[in-house]
Amino acid sequence: MTSYRAKSAKISGDFAIQTFNLAKTFNSLVAVDGIDLNIKKGELFALLGPNGAGKTTTINMLCCLLKPTSGTAQIMGYDINRQPFKIKGIIGVSPQETAISERLNPQENLNLIGEIHGMNPRELKSRSQQLLETMGLADRAKDQVRKFSGGMKRRLSIMMALVHNPEILFLDEPTLGLDPQARRVMWEYIARLKEDKTILLTTHYMDEADFLADRISIIDEGKIVALGTSAELKTSMLEKHTMIIYAQNFTQQVIKEMRARYAEVETTNGTMTISAQKLDFKEIVDLLHTSGATIRSAYIKEPTLEDVFLHITGKELRE
């Protein structure tokens, strides 16, 4: 414990959230296995992993809802084990369950959280109004929320996390259960919050982490298995690149020539897939063109976070 404090004292000025060998076990199940994270102030940090990886358990410990089995964490310099109520005063949380009061209207839900945080009524009214307008719920502010759509409830849930203007925002699977269009709208809302607040977001959607996060930490079976920006993760983890060409008239000669130059070449029904550590896009296109093939499209396939996860864990990150 002492060493954690000494370590944090040196670097806490730069970081909003730090975990020190943070671990949680439930009987024999190790949910979080000694993780160390340093999340910078103003950063949007994503914990990406499959269901059951330990994301929500981590967030629950950081929100002071769960006591760690060992290790600790600091939020803006406050220790989660010793100063939980200090932390609760500066965080906003949007839990995985929508968790709103169904027979209250959006305004009343926002008032509840704001009043518990001791906001003065004028400030609360103005902040609520601003959020309701930004999130597109101003015209439904007086309707009970039990008849709202899933997307509207999610938006309200995030507004409840924001109403008291917290320094730190925890978003646990903020787009879970939303259709693709609603997810995209939610991403835009979240993206607008970047830099103004430090955000820790958990998700099992790789595209969500890719779109939103400044840095991503991939978590699996309670352990952090990779950490970096999306680009860093993709480039540093992958050893080969893949090019895909859609064309007509692949000759045996050109296929043979490609195989002589690149490690893996496959052709099926007008599609050629070439994988190698280094690919020369221009050279491949020229060769095909010279051989008489009619190219419809060709591109270098970007590695995805799914590929990264598969590469590291040997498992697929199922959505």
Next chain:
Amino acid sequence: MRFWEIGKRNLKELYRDPVALAFLLGMPLVFILIFSFAFGGQATRPLSIGIVDEDQSQISAAFVSCLESIPALEVAPSIYHSQSQAEEELDTGELSIYLLIPHGFGEAVQHQQAIDLQLAYNEADPMLPQRAVPVIRAVALEFLNIPVPLNIELRETEVEIKDEYINFMIPGMAVFGLMILIPSVGGIMVRDRVKGFLSRLMTTPARPSDFIFGYTLPFIPVIIISVAIYLGVGVLMGLSIIGNLGLAFLVLFIMGICCLGIAMLLGTLAKSEEQASGAPWIFIVPLAMISGGWWPIEQMPSVIRDIAGVLPFMHAMDASRSVITLGVGLEAITNDLLYLVGWTVVIFALGVILFRRSMRG
């Protein structure tokens, strides 16, 4: 004042849910109406009574035989020859009421002199002498066959009661009815826990006491209305309130608050709505029984009475019956009230402690 904000939210949630509200407020009404129509005005079982025959004459023995032959009375198997024996059994609860046939009874009958009979009973069940007096008076007059002056000692207040059975049962039913609120009230907190709303509130600076009092607050009007229904419908069905109505109300109100405290414990400990709605029945019905909800506690084994005496429910029933039927004042029920208030404070304190623990899973 965070508890007030949580309380306001729970108040709105409750009063905007017509089904939940109808259940909470309709239940006491339906409960007391069904009970009153089903049992009002009936003496359903024979009255168990001991007899002390100090006279031990042939005439007194014949009188005892006459009493034994009456279906409305269940005379204890052994006839006591001294008052002290019966008094002892009255103290231990073996007997709840006895009739003393004094020395000179036979002689008085022979000489057609005034006859004094004495009924001794445990005050905890004021209904007993009310049931016994008319029966014994009728048997005595039948036995004597001539109108001689017959005096049976009784407290004056008790003869004002219109329906002794209702007067005995309504306070018991009111306490039982308040106990029935426990699963519903506790279930509301559990529902918020299961849906994650409670967890969301736990990420705010609200303290454990804010939650406990915030979830108690909306049910205080429910308690007030419930007690009003029990006493109001009780009066309509024949309940005679001899003592101070406000004092009787206060006793039942404190009992209701105590039940809310138990509901908060339940809401803190139960893991699912099924647990919250099912588990309390394991203790509600037995506790109501052993606390004297349906029949006099004096008829129960002493160990049961000791257990009931430790818990608050019997004290609520005793105190409310004493005020309603005997007309006693605050002084006479101070101990019961202190007991109730003490239990309420302890239960709420325990609720806050347990809730604090539950906040860090």
